[in-house]
Amino acid sequence: MILDSKSPAGPLAEKWTKHKFNSKLVNPANKRKYDVIVVGTGLAGASAAASLAELGYNVKAFTFHDSPRRAHSIAAQGGINAAKNYQNDGDSVFRLFYDTIKGGDYRARESNVYRLAEVSVSIIDQCVAQGVPFAREYGGLLANRSFGGAQVSRTFYARGQTGQQLLLGAYSALSRQVANGKVKLYPRTEMMDVVVIDGHARGIVTRNVITGEVETHAAHAVLLCTGGYGNVFFLSTNAMGCNVTAAWRAHKRGAYFANPCFTQIHPTCIPVSGDHQSKLTLMSESLRNDGRVWVPKTVETAEKLRKGQIKAAEIKEEDRDYFLERKYPSFGNLVPRDVASRNAKEVCDEGKGVNETGEAVFLDFRDAIKRDTEALIKAKYGNLFDMYQQITGENPYQTPMMIYPAVHYTMGGLWVDYNLMTTVPGLYALGEANFSDHGANRLGASALMQGLADGYFVIPYTLGDYLAQTPPVKVDASHPEFAKVSREVKDRISQLLNIDGKKSVDYFHKKLGKIMWNECGMARTEEGLKKAKADIQALRKEFWSNVKVLGQNEELNQSLEKAHRVADFLELGELMVDDALNRNESCGGHFRVEYQTPEGEALRDDENFAYVAAWKYTGDNKEEELVKEPLAFENVKLTQRSYK
């Protein structure tokens, strides 16, 4: 079976315009007859909920947080890309499209990526109109910075808190619709399952996190804007609550899961300090604009550093290896994330790591401070430097920062067509929850762009096309399927509470994370992956017989919440391994050790693997079925990515 992306025909630059024209419309008076459920209130969810409510649909918005403003989009630091070409440096929609396709190592769908680049310019207009305080030049116009994987300055930013400001913008638009009565907000409410009736998504089952009450909600369409699954690794830059549950339950109800093994390891994170660590903290990639990445040239010097016998500042210029600048002279420290991460791992594997654990490289601002003054560097990155100092206790203005790669983003996700619809009609996935735009590697400052593109400018059109073909008759949760799914959710809750085992939920989560990081992280081998598969299966078995979840359902019970999420991670983990095993090539963030060029770069196999691997759920503990969406490249030539 081959998946149909429903990408419109015709020249790339005209596809979206034509598609919008060909999409059916719902007339204004009829819009109020349709109910739409939006799960998640991050950039994608909040922008979608607000925009759809403005159009006149009745929206129900759900978040497990206490407020929509807490979603993890808030933590994005560096910026948001847009092909405005305000800098007159040669940017264009096509160039943003090209950079994104190339950065994704030619594993994304051309039509979606072009549309993303096309609407990027409108996003900036929209956010400014909302009062998002982007950085400005003295003349009053918007400022830009450059980011990895691009040779133009197209990144808009609000100090080091761009995600926060964009989310607060979307949250304000959402709040306005809550006040207008067009959005009903359900905070502290977690989606537990999706209800599919006659092949169409018709609602969800939720759990009120405070009272434990299991509730049903019906609608004409369901939008999952529930983020990524990086927490399958336990340690990641994701927030503690980020999880795959909504997407995974949808998967088990028929939505295919695409490219699960495509995960992004971000090069600039604060290194792990010990076993107690609960999460990793990212330092914005924008730091690579001015910071220089290096390790000592020799293993001996590195050893002295690790033992604390010498300090970084004492190492002479000629004894330092600025390995990114050396290997990639044209992009230097601004190579894409996957390349920067893999190179850091490589030098550390050679024994040149610079902290106690040997898993860190320097990110040094000495030269930038000399060139630009400390005040200017402070103005640009002050909050990031402060955060670094708070966490590590070291002053990065005086000693170089230490960084190491960490799991940051998941390019894989629910498979969606050009309309952002999953393989279940009426069920959509937006933002990081879908797989659509970043291929095998996402460029910096593109996640914010995609979340808002999907929510503000894509779904308002594509959802209308679906709803126009759905009769505007009232839906409610009286269909027996709601009761059935609701019962299944309750059964699972009691099952978890009644195992009464010996080990905490975190015990299993940490163990799973170790397996995933070691075998399905920055470098993957067939042998390691096969071992990981068996280990995950064994761990999952142990979980269901030996996990300890205290308390009861009818109360705020954080252990129970976590148990649900980890149970789903234990299933997803195996699918990620299957996907990594199937993809006998290296591309972007997926690096199979067996497939590399003589220089150690990722070696793609376009003849056999230029496809999206979408996985179909076939039943508990059964192998999933692989369904392919072939990728056709009509506008770019597939080349070996080179940033040299």
Place this chain on the structure above:
Amino acid sequence: MKLTLKIWRQKNSADTGGFVTYPIDGISKDMSFLEMMDVLNEELTEKNQDPVHFDHDCREGICGTCSLYIDGKPHGPLQTTTCQLHMRSFSDGDTITIEPWRAKAFPVLKDLVVDRSSFDRIIQAGGYVSVNTGGVPDANEIPIPKTMADLAMDAAQCIGCGACVAACKNASAMLFTSAKVSQLALLPQGQIERKTRAEKMVAQMDAEGFGACTNTGACEAECPKGISLTNIARMNREYFSAVMSSENM
């Protein structure tokens, strides 16, 4: 480090609650405060005791979810969020008292978890520019002096954690509300609704049961994002000029 923790335990909003003391050992200085709480909860789970519930999420100081009142100060001894507080700020043998935010408008839900939806309702009352998606002018058609944009950004950095309310003896939400009023009053985009915004947001703040401001400045001193008291002064000006010329009599 060996520590003694005095923690507020409360089963639910109806329960009266009280302090329970827990000894804890083997805490490293590099742990964050919340990682120390994780260690405690693992130990409690081991002993079949209900873990201590607390709100937290991003653990990088930006989501505003974490909310512990530590040794009489919101977010503890440093001017940062609880998740960014590390155990190197404490000494071996210390007794640490941990409470939830205390304010009428922030009812306790369980243990250290409080309900801050009153903040959301203040924003819903007018903390936005009323523009729909699409049909807006090109971003560079609204030039904004850098100094103004920077001031607006200073105010916009508020993370909505509620430390200002917890720090205030009157449990006033003036700093929180004024940060949003200021941000939008400073920017050209916010001018059209400037008056009604100030009026409505202040009215909602009062309706939620937050106390009055007596300018002690405790909020500013404890704000993890350094939101300035001048925002309160600005909101007062906005509010008075709005009510003086109000059309919403």
